[in-house]
Amino acid sequence: MSPKTLYDKIWDAHVADVADDGTSLLYIDRHLVHEVTSPQAFEGLRLTGRTVRAPDKTIAVPDHNVPTTLDRANPATMTEESRIQVEALDKNAKDFGIHYYPVNDVRQGIVHIVGPEQGWTLPGMTVVCGDSHTATHGAFGALAHGIGTSEVEHVLATQTLIQKKSKNMKVEITGKLKPGVTAKDITLAVIGETGTAGGTGYVIEYCGEAIRDLSMEGRMTVCNMAIEGGARAGLIAPDEKTFDYVRGRPHAPKGAQWEQAMEWWKTLYSDDDAHWDKVVTLKGEEIAPVVTWGTSPEDVLPISAVVPAPESFKGGKVEAARRALDYMGLTPGQKLTDIQIDTVFIGSCTNGRIEDLRAAAAILKGKKVKDGMRAMVVPGSGLVRAQAEEEGIADIFKEAGFEWRMAGCSMCLAMNPDQLSEGERCASTSNRNFEGRQGYKGRTHLVSPAMAAAAAITGHLTDVRELMTDAEAVA
Amino acid sequence: MDKFETFTGVAAPMPLVNIDTDMIIPKEFLKTIKRTGLGVHAFDEMRYDRQGNEIPDFVLNQPAYRNASVLVAGDNFGCGSSREHAPWALADFGIKVVVSTSFADIFFNNCFKNGMLPIVLPQEQVDILMKDAEKGENARQTVDLEAQTITTSDGEVIPFEVDAFRKHCLLNGLDDIGLTMEKVSSIEAFEKQSAAARPWV
């Protein structure tokens, strides 16, 4: 047998039909659904008299629109339009008989956090969702990617997608990370290296010692932003950490089925001599804590750097950088650590898991949010929130002056009232710094949870390593 | 879906790189449960001020480009979110074709599902079309999908590549779901085999 990549193996196991030109029908094992990109798809089914082909493989949860305030059980906390959208999901889930975690269920949260948490996401699966950050699930060695609403309807009706195979790209992070450097820094550093279109046409497999050393949470952070690098999906081969994470989850296989699954899962890695269409290698020990300065996730620099001059770029990027600096209110040459921050947001499907909250809390412990700043934590799911409360992390946040919110997407995309105002500058653990993403004319700097915590304490972008104790710095 | 027919229309230049789907349709318009009516909000934050007045500088507000049906855009058009509201908004505005050196994957797919044609061309050709579009009113370009050509207002013919299956679907206005439904026996066979091989799924 010819050598295969992990992507090749998962792809081959899911092709239900293939035409002469390679156009394939890819069978979908898990379809995740949220309220924003699905109403038109369900409407389409109704109009054509179609049903959901595999309701037991379809899981819905409202997350984008839902308020994250403590009083959200009160419908008045939602705008009319948001309420209609969430109610449409309630109704569609019920009418079509799919799995559902409503807003008042403790398991509710961001769809990409709920899937793995409940054991829906398993190695070797195909996972899709009408959301670009579906790549997150690739951390389990699942082929996971975002789709548009027409494709949501297609998967609901047929449990398949019409696909052409992407190319294989390997991103290797060798060596060990330095203290204070996290999965978020890795994934941003990769995008800084490849650009936002560098992965277009590829499925990325992340590998190397620094990736192996990451927890499952960290791996999800890395894969989550594969889309910001333009890739269709990001993957990490499953290993003991993966199996340990999955074991015992509500929807993970049990008993004999677990054994049978493990037998297959252990074959899910790229063969030594597999063919790669593109290879990128970064040295783990050279990655520093990074921040973004502009309005594209590729606008990444180490925290020790200065704001770049537009002329230092080439082609269309010169104008884009000029526009970005104007939008962000920054001047070339300005030190990144001199940028004053108004707001800190910790949350999102990139960094809303328990380990992210632990990392931020470790920096915040015994400290206070700088006077006059707004700081909020929005756990990725109700269960993450509950766990953080149990571990005492919630208290650390609250004592430091953070708002302790309910689960949802919140200020990651600001569809609910959690928004930046004009000119407000935010250190955010989310994944997009686009113009207006977190609120009209809001300014976003993407950072890791630890870096967000550091900015909350000092009031400006800060190298988190300066706030770490000597013991932590050598750990 | 309507069939994609050869047309001649005004081309608007948008040389900015990395135009993302948040720019194409900001999130406040994602709360709709319909596919239609988003055209007035296409590029909302670039197109209107906070009071809802048009920003005269924005290309699609200029008299020459108000009826554009082709967009000639900078690299990596449509990056970001998977929101199909982006192509819905463009289509509703009247855009049928977007030309760029590269497109984000999901946006690219979404276009075809809505009868729109994204055309990928090398930088030099995009530059030719961009220059042509910048001429304004007279920059009417002709897109012939059957022949796979786009013709500038000066009559320069530029060929482009397109996936054969997607071309076929666009030209005939075929609905993907209907096509896939014809293969239901393959899907059933796959489900049977996979239930045996991977019963935990």
Ligand code: SF4
């Ligand atoms: S947290 Fe942000 S990126 Fe993730 S699903 Fe929600 S809106 Fe999308």
